[in-house]
Amino acid sequence: MPDIKITPLGAGQDVGRSCILLTMGGKNIMLDCGMHMGYNDERRFPDFSYISQEGPLTSYIDCVIISHFHLDHCGALPYMSEMVGYSGPIYMTHPTKAIAPILLEDMRKVSVEKKGDQNFFTSQMIKDCMKKVIAVTLHQSLMVDNEIEIKAYYAGHVLGAAMFWIRVGAQSVVYTGDYNMTPDRHLGAAWIDKCRPDLLISESTYATTIRDSKRCRERDFLKKVHECMDRGGKVLIPVFALGRAQELCILLETYWERMNLKAPVYFALGLTEKANNYYKMFITWTNQKIRKTFVQRNMFDFKHIKPFDRSYIDNPGPMVVFATPGMLHAGLSLQIFKKWAPNENNMVIMPGFCVQGTVGHKILNGAKRVEFENKQIVEVKMSVEYMSFSAHADAKGIMQLIQHCEPRNVMLVHGEAEKMEFLKQKILQEFSINCYNPANGETCVISTPVKIPIDVSLPLLKSEARKFSALPPDPKRRRTLHGVLVMKENNVCLMDVDDACKEAGINRHIIRFSSTVHLNDTGPALATAHKLHGFIKENLPQWPVVFAEGEISIESVLVKVEGDEDEQKNVYVSWTNQDEDLGSYILNLLNRMGQ
Amino acid sequence: MKLYCLSNDPNKPCHILTFKEITLMLDCGLSMQSVLNFLPLSFVASSKLSNLPNWMPNDVSDSDLEGELKENGDRIFVDSPPEFCPPLNKLIDFAQVDVILISNYLCMMALPFITEGTGFQGRVYATEPTLQIGRLLLEELVNYIDQCPKASFAAQWKNLIHKLPYPLSDSFKPKSWKQLYNMNDVNASLSRIQMVGYNEKIDVYGALKVMPSSSGFCLGSSNWIITSDHEKIVYLSGSSTLTTHPRPMDHHSLKNADVLIMTDLTQTPISNPDSMLGVLCVVVGLTLRGGGNVLIPCYPTGVVYDLFECLSVKMQDLGVSNCPMFFVSPVADTSLAYSNILAEWLSSVKQNKVYVTEEPFPHGLLVKNNKLKHFKHVYSDGFSTDFQEPCVVFCGHPSLRFGDVVRFIELWGNNPRNCIVFTEPDFDYTEALAPYQPLQMKVAHCAIDTSLNFTQANKLIRDLKPNTLVVPECYTQPPVSAPNLTDYVIENNHDRTLIPYKWGEVINLPLKRKHSQIFIETGVAQKIVPVEVKPGISLSSITGTLSIKDNVHSIQDLSSSVNKASKHVKYEWGSLNVTDFLQKLSQEGISEPKVESHGNVVVIHLQEEDALIQLEDNSTHVVCTGDETLRTKLRSIVMQCLKKF
Structure with missing residues (x-):
């Protein structure tokens, strides 16, 4: 049986630097090419030396597919394509193609200019890398080469996030990237049809969580922000420029409008304004409601939310500030955090997942003092809130997706090992399908059943259908097809035996057997024949027994009665070699009668 | 496979294609030429239009006709809300249509006439821009008519067509003209559309796949590729090879079709x-x-x-x-x-x-x-x-x-x-x-029509190499406005069959299906034993359980529980060597057979056993008594002398 091989270089029992190698039908495909936010050393990128010790990867990888623009899914792309070396095709959706280079450039600046990282990719490399990108639209079926076909489905995680269905020959895999099964304020829910892949590779960030209703979480969030405003505190919301930020903006914008709040809401400039523009132009990727109303009022034109300036950090009075990046690992959000953390009136709301090693992760785990590289120590007195707004599917959502696409096997990635183990058991119980969760660098081999498509001659199918419909209807009856596979040069075709012989230019040899049985039965021959007919029918209830002109025929078996009245009858039984079993069975029946 | 032509305007096409028991409608354009016979609708009482004199045929004094017709210069107009000429509904019951494929937003204006109140239950496919912009066109049209309600509807004039002057007398089927649909119909009709993307393969009841591909004519415009396992039909409508704002035309996917249906070429063949x-x-x-x-x-x-x-x-x-x-x-x-x-x-x-x-x-x-x-x-x-x-x-x-x-x-x-x-x-x-x-x-x-002109269309056809080309009859003759421009036709060429069609016709398309597709599953595949009967040609008999699900055929391994009807069958071939056979007979202890030959028929009589074996080039007949031991022995000897697959 043919195999599908999967090796995660990242995201295997881990979150961050998603990068999964997929091999099927002799083709190698890289799914995502992300970086790890928690590391500053070589561990931040996937270990590409696994693919090739030295030299470019082009000859080893047939294509790269990027699921969405988050850096843990595309952050290593310029490194891989320009520094390690890859010149093959890279696929992503239009919004991802538009937004990814901006985030990459932003990250590059933080890493190189602020942290002084060496051996990092340059702006030019990002541009060169993006030139290799082929943009895809949803549901378009795209042939990468003659054998690899890919198709994108809506994933609802961020603008332009997609799940990819990949087919090579008869084998197929669905890679979900990150997805969300519940529609939110700006995006729709992930959707996939019943494509029945051999393998579903699903993220499992929230493998053990069943989240309460969205509405409760939103109310909770708004209440906390409002309370903080009332006591004159400042709220810091570290976000990534695109994604949750827009959803929370819509949420605050409508709340401020409704409650007539006066405290300023700021959004860190630059990236974000541009980001909102992308949302306006790719409005077809947002949810139904926003799409319907955008002509009258574009949801991304915010009235209450103003651009932020660094000098506002020390402004007195309450305010809400959205600042990047989302895990408090660098940049403006960290700068503001350092200023505001020592005041207990202030609050920081972490609206998403934080990878290990980041400040965000530390304070979420209750750290009251955070030490920085330059020995600076910050006391954390502000309240720290965690609100899961990141748009990942929860356990229920993952189960739903499995139900929707009916895979033969499931693989969990992009999650923590223990949580995966729990979900794995659940999947096994509920769907009784195999579930895998390989660690990074561990190869998983999944064998798939063969289903070979071949040509079949229409007359063969039609003659079977005629025969089948001639029989009395019986829902339990199996349909049997006899045919001959003709393999000629590269053509393989199934046809009926006579056509096959003609096609091959050979003569079929027909072997026929005729035997005579003597029966003692008085009366006319026809009466005997009638009796035999009844007898045979009784013994062969499943068979089409035909009686015509004194002869009984069952498939190619012929039974004929001869002899005058009051005499011994000669019963001739004749059949071709293909019906040997049936012929000899009937002969035996008659022999037993004659005794 | 049959093609029905339901529209008399090749630029507002509407066809029915039946293939593999599926009924597809290709476009549902609405011909609006009829509205030119009506007086303009003005929302401020226009002195000029409302003061036009009545007109009556000379010898008619029917008072019902009074006021229905107005005269301006030498032209007669109907004073009534404008009427439209929907696709012909006599050839086919729209309730039977399984799928409607829409090429672009200009070719869907008749959709509410087809899907509403007709019992239509099928699916409608169009790209996202086609749906969104098509909605605008439909809403605009309904809005235009609705904002100028007329007090009366003229109907009598249709009975007196023969007495009316040109061009009213030449109107195409005025009795089939209809008042426009309303907004409810538009909304209900559009809600049936399923949005698709370019190159999205859509399965139609397992029998066919349909796929839109970019046609370069306007936002979201598409040509449709209809395929079964072995056949490919391309429906080309509203296409452009010029560079304007839409995505360029995708040629590749249109190539080598068995049948290419081409319509909606430029309406301004002479100008650029x-x-x-x-x-x-x-x-x-x-x-x-x-x-x-x-x-x-x-x-x-x-x-x-x-x-x-x-x-x-x-x-x-x-x-x-x-x-x-x-x-x-x-x-x-x-x-x-x-x-x-x-x-x-x-x-x-x-x-x-x-x-x-x-x-x-x-x-x-x-x-x-x-x-x-x-x-x-x-x-x-x-x-x-x-x-x-x-x-x-x-x-x-x-x-x-x-x-x-x-x-x-x-x-x-x-x-x-x-x-x-x-x-x-x-x-x-x-x-x-x-x-x-x-x-x-x-x-x-300055009519600007970016769709294909005849030079571009002919070049495209040469590129695409269809086996059969199907076009509206008017494209095989020079334009009516310029009968001497014989270049302005679709070329006939020996490499392909050219079939013209016109309104109201049902034509048979020459597409004979010879093959279909079947999936061989693991168990069956493992039992394939190819026998090379000639260099490069191998045969293997296959027996399996046939399963047909959603029109997809597959062969599965015969499970053990099945009755005796299902056994793996092999076939013998070639001819039997008599000397060899006789030698094998004697090895098995059957001696002194009587051998007679008549032409190429050899009869071997086993006198002792009372059995007869008749050998011919392509057949062997074993005749014996009811004695099974003997027959089984003979059978195995015959089989040893023959090759099988």
Whole structure:
């Protein structure tokens, strides 16, 4: 049986630097090419030396597919394509193609200019890398080469996030990237049809969580922000420029409008304004409601939310500030955090997942003092809130997706090992399908059943259908097809035996057997024949027994009665070699009668 | 496979294709030529139009006909809400249609006639822009008719067609004409559409796959590729090889079709769109500089986007950039907004703008800078305060029978400094203007039709290499307007069959299916034993359980529980060597057979055993008594002497 091989270089029992190698039908495909936010050393990128010790990867990888623009899914792309070396095709959706280079450039600046990282990719490399990108639209079926076909489905995680269905020959895999099964304020829910892949590779960030209703979480969030405003505190919301930020903006914008709040809401400039523009132009990727109303009022034109300036950090009075990046690992959000953390009136709301090693992760785990590289120590007195707004599917959502696409096997990635183990058991119980969760660098081999498509001659199918419909209807009856596979040069075709012989230019040899049985039965021959007919029918209830002109025929078996009245009858039984079993069975029946 | 032609206008096509027991409708265009026979609808009581004299045929004194017909110059018009000529419904019951495929937003105006109140239960597929922009066109049309209700409906004139003057007497099937649908029908009809993307393969009951591919004609326009396992049918409608704002045409997927159905070629075969655009710019410049206004009757989408872009630049060059452009349509705002969010459906030049957060079309900017102003109607709030002459007005409807254009002709028609410029190719401009004559305003005709002309179509056909080409009959003859231009036809060529069709015909398409597809599953595949019967040719018999699910055939391994009917069967071939056979007989202890030969028939008589074996080139007949031991022995000997697969 043919195999599908999967090796995660990242995201295997881990979150961050998603990068999964997929091999099927002799083709190698890289799914995502992300970086790890928690590391500053070589561990931040996937270990590409696994693919090739030295030299470019082009000859080893047939294509790269990027699921969405988050850096843990595309952050290593310029490194891989320009520094390690890859010149093959890279696929992503239009919004991802538009937004990814901006985030990459932003990250590059933080890493190189602020942290002084060496051996990092340059702006030019990002541009060169993006030139290799082929943009895809949803549901378009795209042939990468003659054998690899890919198709994108809506994933609802961020603008332009997609799940990819990949087919090579008869084998197929669905890679979900990150997805969300519940529609939110700006995006729709992930959707996939019943494509029945051999393998579903699903993220499992929230493998053990069943989240309460969205509405409760939103109310909770708004209440906390409002309370903080009332006591004159400042709220810091570290976000990534695109994604949750827009959803929370819509949420605050409508709340401020409704409650007539006066405290300023700021959004860190630059990236974000541009980001909102992308949302306006790719409005077809947002949810139904926003799409319907955008002509009258574009949801991304915010009235209450103003651009932020660094000098506002020390402004007195309450305010809400959205600042990047989302895990408090660098940049403006960290700068503001350092200023505001020592005041207990202030609050920081972490609206998403934080990878290990980041400040965000530390304070979420209750750290009251955070030490920085330059020995600076910050006391954390502000309240720290965690609100899961990141748009990942929860356990229920993952189960739903499995139900929707009916895979033969499931693989969990992009999650923590223990949580995966729990979900794995659940999947096994509920769907009784195999579930895998390989660690990074561990190869998983999944064998798939063969289903070979071949040509079949229409007359063969039609003659079977005629025969089948001639029989009395019986829902339990199996349909049997006899045919001959003709393999000629590269053509393989199934046809009926006579056509096959003609096609091959050979003569079929027909072997026929005729035997005579003597029966003692008085009366006319026809009466005997009638009796035999009844007898045979009784013994062969499943068979089409035909009686015509004194002869009984069952498939190619012929039974004929001869002899005058009051005499011994000669019963001739004749059949071709293909019906040997049936012929000899009937002969035996008659022999037993004659005794 | 059969093709039914339900529309008499090749530019508003409607076909039915039946194949593999599936009934597909290809496009549902609505021919609007009929509306030219009606008086324009004006929402302010127009003195001129309402004062036209009644007209009666000479020898008719039917009082019912009184007031139905009006005369202007030498033309007769029906004074009634305009009627439309929907696709022919006599050949097929629309309830039987399984799937409707729509090529572009101009070819779906009859959709509510087909899907509503007909028992239609099938699916409708169209791209996202086709649905969104098609909705605008349908809403606009309904809105135009609804805002000018008429007190009475004329019907009697249809009984007296033979007594009416040309061109009314030549009307195509006036009794089948219908009043327009309403907004409920439009909404119900559009809600049936399932949005698809280019190159999305859609399964139709397992029997067929249909796939839209970019046709380069307008936003979201597509050609459809209909395939089964072995057959490929391409339906080509509204395509363009020119570079304008839509995504370019995808040629590759159209190649090597068994049948290519080609329709909706250019309506202006003689003129070239680029030079027409040039003329338009000159006319606009001259008129504005002369202090006149320009009226451009148009649809609210399509080429009009290019006109905004092109004219705004030209007007700058010509020093008339202070003259505003007005875009008046009930759907103007939505049309402008939608065109800028459909980046994925645009040419790569426009698409690349989105990557640097610029809007693909400049009209957003033109609106911001007050160069382009849009209003729902001339009576909408703010129009009268913003209105400033001289100016350029874009508004509908191109037939000049309804919409705000009627008001503008009444307003500007008597001033020779003004100019009306016809850019849409759907209507003959002299016909369109007939009820307003005499007019003082200038008339310019610059029809811009970017769809394929005959040279481009013939070149495309040579590229695509279809086996059979199916085109409307009118494309096989020179255009009626220019009968000596014999180049303006679809070429006939020996490499392919050319089949013309016309309205109301049902034609058989020569596509014989010989093969289908079947899936061989693991268990069956493992039992395949290829026997090489000749160099390069191998045979293997296959027996399995046939399963048919959603029209997909597969063979599974015979499970053990099945009755005796299902056993693996092998077949013998070649001829039997007599000497060899006799030798094997004696080895098995059967001696002294009597061998006789008659021609190529050899009869071996086993006297002792009372059995007869008759050998021929391609057959062996073993005749014996009921003695099974003997027969089984003989059988195994025969089988040893033969090859099998």
